[in-house]
Amino acid sequence: LMQAARLFAGVDVSGAIKSIATDEGESWASGRKPTLSLYCQGLNQSSSGAAKNAALINLHLATGQIGKPGAGPFSLTGQPNAMGGREVGGMANLLSGHRDLNNAADRAEVAALWGVPSVPQTSGKTAVEMFQAAADGEIKALWIACTNPAQSMPDQATVRRALQRAEFVVVQEAFATAATCDFADLLLPATTWGEKEGTVTNSERRISRVRAAVAPPKAEGSADAPRHDWEIAVDFARRLERLLSAGPAPVAGPFDGAQDRPGPALPVKDLFPYSTPESLWNEHRESTRGRDLDITGLSYAMLDAAPQQWPLKQGEPAGKVRLYEDGLFPTPDGRARFAAVTYQPVAEPRDARHPFSLTTGRLRDHWHGMTRTGTLGRLFGHVAEPAVQLHPQDMARRGLKDGDLVHVTTRRGSIVLPVQACSEVALSQAFIAMHWGPEYLSGRSSGGEPLAGVNALTTSTFCPVSKQPELKHAAVKILKAELPWSLLGVAWLPEGEALTAREALRALMPQFSFASCVPFSSPAPVDAPQGAARTGLLFRAAADDAPDAALLSRIERWLGLAGDEALQYADPKKGQRRTMKLVRTGSEARLDGFLLAGDTSAEAWIKTLLQDSLPAQSYGRLLLVPGSKAPVEVADAAKQRGRQVCTCFNVTDIAISGCLADCRGSDDARLAALQASLKCGTNCGSCIPELKRFVRKAPPLQAAA
Numbered sequence: 001l002m003q004a005a006r007l008f009a010g011v012d013v014s015g016a017i018k019s020i021a022t023d024e025g026e027s028w029a030s031g032r033k034p035t036l037s038l039y040c041q042g043l044n045q046s047s048s049g050a051a052k053n054a055a056l057i058n059l060h061l062a063t064g065q066i067g068k069p070g071a072g073p074f075s076l077t078g079q080p081n082a083m084g085g086r087e088v089g090g091m092a093n094l095l096s097g098h099r100d101l102n103n104a105a106d107r108a109e110v111a112a113l114w115g116v117p118s119v120p121q122t123s124g125k126t127a128v129e130m131f132q133a134a135a136d137g138e139i140k141a142l143w144i145a146c147t148n149p150a151q152s153m154p155d156q157a158t159v160r161r162a163l164q165r166a167e168f169v170v171v172q173e174a175f176a177t178a179a180t181c182d183f184a185d186l187l188l189p190a191t192t193w194g195e196k197e198g199t200v201t202n203s204e205r206r207i208s209r210v211r212a213a214v215a216p217p218k219a220e221g222s223a224d225a226p227r228h229d230w231e232i233a234v235d236f237a238r239r240l241e242r243l244l245s246a247g248p249a250p251v252a253g254p255f256d257g258a259q260d261r262p263g264p265a266l267p268v269k270d271l272f273p274y275s276t277p278e279s280l281w282n283e284h285r286e287s288t289r290g291r292d293l294d295i296t297g298l299s300y301a302m303l304d305a306a307p308q309q310w311p312l313k314q315g316e317p318a319g320k321v322r323l324y325e326d327g328l329f330p331t332p333d334g335r336a337r338f339a340a341v342t343y344q345p346v347a348e349p350r351d352a353r354h355p356f357s358l359t360t361g362r363l364r365d366h367w368h369g370m371t372r373t374g375t376l377g378r379l380f381g382h383v384a385e386p387a388v389q390l391h392p393q394d395m396a397r398r399g400l401k402d403g404d405l406v407h408v409t410t411r412r413g414s415i416v417l418p419v420q421a422c423s424e425v426a427l428s429q430a431f432i433a434m435h436w437g438p439e440y441l442s443g444r445s446s447g448g449e450p451l452a453g454v455n456a457l458t459t460s461t462f463c464p465v466s467k468q469p470e471l472k473h474a475a476v477k478i479l480k481a482e483l484p485w486s487l488l489g490v491a492w493l494p495e496g497e498a499l500t501a502r503e504a505l506r507a508l509m510p511q512f513s514f515a516s517c518v519p520f521s522s523p524a525p526v527d528a529p530q531g532a533a534r535t536g537l538l539f540r541a542a543a544d545d546a547p548d549a550a551l552l553s554r555i556e557r558w559l560g561l562a563g564d565e566a567l568q569y570a571d572p573k574k575g576q577r578r579t580m581k582l583v584r585t586g587s588e589a590r591l592d593g594f595l596l597a598g599d600t601s602a603e604a605w606i607k608t609l610l611q612d613s614l615p616a617q618s619y620g621r622l623l624l625v626p627g628s629k630a631p632v633e634v635a636d637a638a639k640q641r642g643r644q645v646c647t648c649f650n651v652t653d654i655a656i657s658g659c660l661a662d663c664r665g666s667d668d669a670r671l672a673a674l675q676a677s678l679k680c681g682t683n684c685g686s687c688i689p690e691l692k693r694f695v696r697k698a699p700p701l702q703a704a705a
Contacts, residue, residue, distance in 0.1 A: 008035050009063035010071075034070030035063070041078055041361070045472045047347040050465035054339035061336050067324030077203060084201035087293055087310075088284055091467065092124030096287040113287055114271075126467040127153065128460045134162035145172035145190065145229055150179035151369040151437030154469045155412050155460035156452035172232060175371045177503060179438050179453075189226040191216045192372070196228060198277045199303065201310075205319070207298070208307040230280055237272045292330040295319075346473045347461035350428070354410065354475035356394075360434040360454060361472075364686050365647055370435045375499060377521030377535045381644040382687075385540065386436040386516050388478070389422035391429070398480070405481040405514055405542055408432070410474050413456035416443050416481050416514035416542070430476060432457075441516050442509035443541075450510035483513050483542035485575055487552075488600045490607055491559040491593025492522075492536045501558045505539050511551055512541040520611070523650035526683055536593075536610075546575030552597055561593050569624040574598060580623045582616060589617035605630030608638040645694075646680035646687045656680065656691070660698040667695050 010032035037060065043052040056073050057066075065071040079085065089095040099106035107119050125133055131149065133139045135158050142163070153159045163169055163183035171184035174192035181187055194213040201207050216225040227235075274280050278300050288310075289296050296314040309319030328334040350357055365379040373379050388408055390400070400406065406419045408430070417432070425431050437453035445451055457476060462469040493501055502517055509515035517539045524533035539555060549572070556562050561579045569578045576598035582589040591610045596602060606623065609616055616623070619631060630638070642652030659677050663670040671691060675681050681688040 005063075008059060008065070010035055010065065032064075034068060035060075035065045036070055037073045038076055039073070040076045042472055044075070044078075044466065045468050045470060047461045047463055047470040048341075048344035049463040049468050051339075051341035051344060051463075054341050058338050058341075061338060067322065067327065069322075074203065080202070081200040083203060083205065084199065084207075087201060087288075092126050092130075093467070095119070096284055097291040098293060099291075110287070113283070116271075126462075128462050128467065128469055131159050131162040132460070134166050135159075137165060140166060141168040141170075142166045143170040143172070144180055145232075148173075148178045148180050148369045148371060148437075150183060151439065151453060152434075152455065153460075154455050154458035154471055156456040157413055158460060159455075160452065172229065174226065177375075177439065177499070178369065178371050188232055190232065191226045191228050195226070199281060205293075205309045205323075206307045207295070207303060207310065209300070209303045228277075230274065230277065234272050234274050241271055289314075347470050348411070348459055348473065348475045350475045354477045356390075356428055356430045356476045356478055358408070358410070358430045358432065358457060358474045358476040359472050360432055360458065363433045363435060366433070366435045368435065369437055370440065374435075374439065375519070377498075377519035378526075378533065378647055380518050380520050381523075381647045381650065383433070384520065385418070385518055385538070386433070386441040387418045387420040389420050389425050389431040390478070391425050391427045392421040392423060394427060395419065395421050398478070400480060405483055407479045407481050408457060408476050409479070410457045410459070410476050412459065413452065414445065415441065415451050415453065415456055416483070417441060417516070419478070430478060434471070438509075439506060440518055442506070443512055443514040444510045481514065481542070483544060485543045485546050485598055486600045487512075487539070487541040487555075487595070487597045488603055488607075489539040489555055489559050489561075489593075489595040490520075490536065490610055491561060491581070492534050492610070493560055495535050497560075498535045498537060501560075502537055504558045505537065505555065508551070508555065509541070511547060512543045514543075515539070515541040522611070522613070525649045525679070546572075546598060549577075552577060552595070556595055559593050559595065561595055565592075567620065567624060569626075571598075571626075576626060578624050578626075580620075582620070584617075587617075588615045590614070591616045591623075594623070599626050601628035602630065604628075604638050605634045608641060609634055612637060612641070645690055646678070648683035648687075649679045651678045651680040651687075653694070656694050657698065660694060662701060663698075664701045666700075667692070670698075670700060671695050 012033075037056055039056070043049060043056065046052055053073070053075075060066045060071070060073050066073075077083070086094075087096070087098070089097070089099060089101075093101050095101055095106055095110050099110065101107065101120070101123050104121075107121065111117065111119050124130075125139075127149070130139060130142075131153060134142055139162075149159055150156070150163060160183075163180070168185050169183050170186045170188060171178075171181050172188040172190045173181055174190050175181075176187065195216045196210060197212055198210050199207050200210055216227075218225045274283075281300065285295050285298060288294050292311065294311045294313045295308075297312045297316045298308055298310075298319075302308055309321065312319035324336075329336040331337060346357075348354075363383050365382050366373045388406065395401070400419050402420055403418050405416055407414055407416055417436075422431070432454045434454060437455065438450065439453075441451075441453050443451040455471075457474055458469070458471050459474050460469050498519060502519065505517045509517060517537065520536050520538055522532075522534040522536075537559065539559065549570075553562070556566075556579055561581050563581070565581050565583065567580045567582065570576070577595065578597070579595040580591065581593040583592040590613050591606070594606055594610065596606070605628075608614070609619070614634060614637060619634075622629070622631065640654065642654035645651055645653055645656060655678060656674065659674050660670060663673045665673070671681075674691060674695070681691050
């Protein structure tokens with residue numbers, strides 16, 4: 001422990017004193033090295049998240065590892081504008097400018113800024129509390145914007161009870177495919193990220209201007225277009241103001257941007273004097289006066305020229321590059337405070353009934369609930385389908401193999417999904433990606449209720465300070481699911497029809513005990529000509545018994561398998577059915593879609609035949625014969641496919657290993673040679689960490705003597 005403390009403090013464990021210079025020309029006293037703590041959601045999404053963060057900050061304060069180059073606690077937040085949300089008081093217990101709603105002085109300052117007698121003295125309910133209150137009937141109406149709680153909130157049973165019991169649910173969304181839209185009484189079309197104007201703040205306190213990349217789309221035959229979130233809120237507020245009081249005559253507001261930009265201000269109401277994103281930002285700027293994040297010296301014109309860091313007080317030419325380097329902290333006497341925190345265990349420890357610790361987290365190529373990224377088949381190349389990952393030894397002890405369906409159950413709910421071996425997962429732990437909500441993973445419970453995705457399992461127990469729920473840990477049991485009847489449907493679809501078909505198939509998922517539906521795409525690289533990549537859907541399901549033929553016909557119809565080009569074999573007594581759609585081009589025929597029902601053992605080679613667009617004209621009868629026997633040439637192609645590593649250029653692990661076998665030099669030189677040869681890691685860059693692991697594992701080719 002002492003050695004670890006010395007290392008954290010930057011002291012050479014040998015006791016040697018060295019001079020350490022930084023890139024900025026500064027030197028650390030006594031040769032101490034800087035320590036930078038990088039952490040993601042493991043500390044935050046915990047029932048004691050604030051205490052864990054405070055403990056890390058305590059460690060940095062105690063060792064002097066703060067306010068210096070290369071030192072400090074650095075949270076890698078889960079949102080690109082997480083800092084900006086904190087600055088404006090984006091929670092029910094906060095106010096703008098890092099103010100606390102429970103602090104009387106803070107409330108008085110905001111009331112004076114707004115020109116009102118007072119602001120509420122009691123905090124509102126944060127997200128988990130709000131849905132618990134709605135589920136109990138305490139809250140009658142919900143207005144949901146910029147989030148998808150029917151996918152992302154923990155304890156989905158409570159969330160769904162809240163959405164169903166609320167008398168009026170408004171959902172403000174850019175995508176009607178979000179799970180929460182299913183519960184909306186009123187759906188308000190809103191703009192999405194690339195259509196918005198405003199500012200964002202990154203993790204180094206740097207404020208940047210955001211400009212719309214594209215105009216919001218308009219409905220066909222209509223002049224209406226989605227509206228910005230702020231426009232909807234201001235419009236509603238003004239209408240409510242007129243209902244509650246006569247209100248003053250329309251006047252120009254103090255924050256309408258007239259002081260920064262020429263031109264007349266739009267006439268607006270007095271309490272809500274906002275006509276542009278800039279006018280909203282100007283009020284926020286004034287709210288920071290005298291606070292630790294004071295930006296009264298900043299303007300939109302300055303941000304148009306270049307991003308700026310806070311604080312940037314009135315009269316200052318630029319923001320502060322590094323906080324706390326002068327040893328002054330935002331406390332009354334300028335001295336830092338240690339937080340007296342004690343260790344708190346997880347809210348739900350493992351026990352004999354629930355022997356696994358479930359953690360949730362991100363996939364490399366996806367974002368949150370996949371409302372946007374989930375529409376792109378290319379982004380499913382790295383991780384194609386939902387799965388729960390277990391350590392291989394845990395799987396062996398339970399007689400499980402890759403692809404087996406399992407029940408994953410907590411005290412709140414249960415889901416069914418395939419299991420997958422992963423040596424990176426520790427013993428007695430399980431991992432499910434946070435993205436797998438009901439849009440992609442569903443089924444039917446034993447009580448007939450639709451399954452709600454991964455967050456049917458997670459706990460709503462939250463940190464009393466931060467209010468973040470403990471999404472990183474839940475005690476679960478994992479048992480093999482005995483579902484003898486299975487189905488797999490895979491098909492290429494016209495680009496304009498894939499999303500409609502996915503939504504139609506999503507509505508059918510609760511007809512089975514387990515079901516998933518995901519897009520996929522052809523292996524065309526990102527720099528291929530437009531239209532070169534094809535889009536497809538993969539629908540997988542399992543049940544105790546075969547469903548009726550009408551349901552299978554509906555699935556075939558949405559997968560484009562219902563035409564005259566489809567070949568079909570059916571054995572109703574055995575619950576088996578095969579449908580194959582072959583499309584001829586000249587003398588060749590290629591598989592455009594298929595459905596395997598009852599017997600899916602031929603999945604590997606038939607799916608390869610479709611996804612690799614291999615000639616299929618000689619396999620007509622074999623495609624319909626029950627069993628898994630594969631043609632030799634297709635079986636070989638399936639073995640050679642490999643696992644995709646680079647999504648942008650469809651580079652597999654087999655190709656990477658083969659290329660590295662011929663590379664010489666240092667790790668950096670071999671990585672550069674790999675990228676030059678295969679182009680992997682040269683576009684979005686998300687696969688570079690994995691490429692570096694390949695390079696470290698592969699021995700360099702030795703030069704000839």
